[in-house]
Amino acid sequence: MLASGDQHAYKAIFEHYWDPVYSTALLLTKSPDLAEDIAQDIFTMVWEKRSGMGGVEKFEGFLFVAARNMIYTRLRKLASGDAYRQHILHFFREQDETWANGRAEFKELESTILEAIQQLPPQQQKAFKLSRFEGMRHEDIAVTMGVSRITIKSxxxxAIATLRKTLDNHPSGVLITYWIFFFLETWD
Structure with a gap:
C-alpha cells in the first residue's frame, strides 16, 4: 500500500517504527537532536522512495540498515562540517562583486521557498511553520494543534520531502543546497 502512495499506510509505518528507529539512532549518536534528525530523514527517504518499497521483503531490517548508513554518513559530514561551512563562506566571499545579482537571486529564492511552503497541505504547513519559523518543539506543536507528537513528526x-522535491528543480542550485543544508537539515 505504501508503494502505491497510500498516506494511511505511511502513517501506520511511521507510528510503528518511529520509536525503534529513533532509539537506534540515539544509541549510536548519543545525541537526541541528531537522533531525531536522522529518524526524520529516514522517514522522509521512505516517503520519497515509496514507489520502490514494494520489493522490500524485510522492512524492519531495511529501516535499520538505512538508519545505520545514514548515521555513519551524518557523523562523517559532521566531522567535515567545518570544512564545508568554510568552503561555502569562501564561495560567497568570492562572489562579492556580483552580490547585487546575488541579492536579487536570494530574494527570488526566498519568494520561491515561501510559495512552496504555501502549497503544503494546511496541517503540514502549520506544523512546519511552527517548527521552523517559531522554533517550537514537536511536543508543543502537538499540544497547540491538538494532535499527537508522532502526527506532528509525520x-x-x-513537508520536508515535498519542499525538497519542489526546490530540487530551482535554478539557484547552490543557494538551494545551502538553504536545505542549514534550514531543513539542522532544525528539529
Missing amino acids: YIVQ
Missing part, C-alpha cells in the same frame, strides 16, 4: 517529514 507532517514535518512529509
